[in-house]
Amino acid sequence: MTSYFTLRRGLIALAFSALAVSPAAAQLEGGPAIGDRAPVVSITDLDGKLFDLGSLIGKRPVLLEFWATWCGPCNALMPSVDAAHARYGQQVAFVGINVSIGETPDGVRTWLAAHKPGFQVLYDSAGAGSRSYDIQATSTIIIIGSDGRVAYTGVGASQDISGVLGRLLAQAPQTRSN
Amino acid sequence: MTSIRPLATLSLLALFAGACKPPTEAADQNPRPAAFIVSGPDVGQRAPGFTLAGATKEGPLAQPFDLSLQRGRVTVLAFYPRDFTSGCTAEFQTFRDRGADIFGDGVVVVGISVDSVQSHVGFAQQIGHPYPLLADTDLRIAKMYGSASDQGYARRTVYVIDKEGKVAYRNLHFGALDPKAYDELQQAVARVK
Numbered sequence: 212m213t214s215y216f217t218l219r220r221g222l223i224a225l226a227f228s229a230l231a232v233s234p235a236a237a238q239l240e241g242g243p244a245i246g247d248r249a250p251v252v253s254i255t256d257l258d259g260k261l262f263d264l265g266s267l268i269g270k271r272p273v274l275l276e277f278w279a280t281w282c283g284p285c286n287a288l289m290p291s292v293d294a295a296h297a298r299y300g301q302q303v304a305f306v307g308i309n310v311s312i313g314e315t316p317d318g319v320r321t322w323l324a325a326h327k328p329g330f331q332v333l334y335d336s337a338g339a340g341s342r343s344y345d346i347q348a349t350s351t352i353i354i355i356g357s358d359g360r361v362a363y364t365g366v367g368a369s370q371d372i373s374g375v376l377g378r379l380l381a382q383a384p385q386t387r388s389n
Numbered sequence: 390m391t392s393i394r395p396l397a398t399l400s401l402l403a404l405f406a407g408a409c410k411p412p413t414e415a416a417d418q419n420p421r422p423a424a425f426i427v428s429g430p431d432v433g434q435r436a437p438g439f440t441l442a443g444a445t446k447e448g449p450l451a452q453p454f455d456l457s458l459q460r461g462r463v464t465v466l467a468f469y470p471r472d473f474t475s476g477c478t479a480e481f482q483t484f485r486d487r488g489a490d491i492f493g494d495g496v497v498v499v500g501i502s503v504d505s506v507q508s509h510v511g512f513a514q515q516i517g518h519p520y521p522l523l524a525d526t527d528l529r530i531a532k533m534y535g536s537a538s539d540q541g542y543a544r545r546t547v548y549v550i551d552k553e554g555k556v557a558y559r560n561l562h563f564g565a566l567d568p569k570a571y572d573e574l575q576q577a578v579a580r581v582k
Contacts, residue, residue, distance in 0.1 A: 347545060
């Protein structure tokens, strides 16, 4: 078994070495690996309408944040996300996926009215996003390159989102060539 | 499942999981041991006994929690990584808010992590958690239940133990942010009540 996984690890590392844009700044419990093809899934918005992430993924860089109103690290991370949105919002699609755990649509609307985040808001009432991306913690950020592959994963309040996006966008042409 | 020996089960599940999510084993940048360490008692097997100190939001338990004393009651063991983390907060807030539906009356529910009794008191008070949290500070119990990570804390798993002390359900990769995970747990508890 060990040799099987060692071989797998070696092959996978070799396969993705040319695609990796930036190492993860923080370790996730669960979540996709760098270089994974990002799951294309439909998630409801606050009105219950399905939004297809496939309309974004593979067409332009996408930032997904899995968040909740009660999540302290998410609130602490908000200035970093807002600053990144102000700087890169024209190039990168920012999507905030509220995990719906411990939430109500009206509670989220109230929070949004007060905080006005820069990202498009989805409300993952069925858990489709959390399940597809194997998300185990709020404040998880997934950045997907324009090639549709995961370029960054991180969790927690101290993520330098602008820095990550700056490096990703600087390397994007090279990434696409792979 | 009970006719398959544990080693064969381990091999099959590890191969299956690897086939489904190949990059999981490319762990240098994003280590995720969760789905691959398959051990601990399987469904139908007797749940290993243990005794652990613990706490509620009111303070430390007067007596250690003893699993063997729960015989005759459905017991839910919820292993989780750490107090005060967002995933664990989501899980235990959901247990708090939906516990009456998920577990109902008469079900023993305990959370288990490496955190200390003192930490558990603070965490339980912060979120108003109504169930005991147990201090598995050396991961001894998590290892018995196939729930220890190689990073020094427990993985997020759930076991439902029936009134005879046998495992009735287990989820070795419980999705704290997945509403369906809670629905499945609720159904599992209902089946053995």
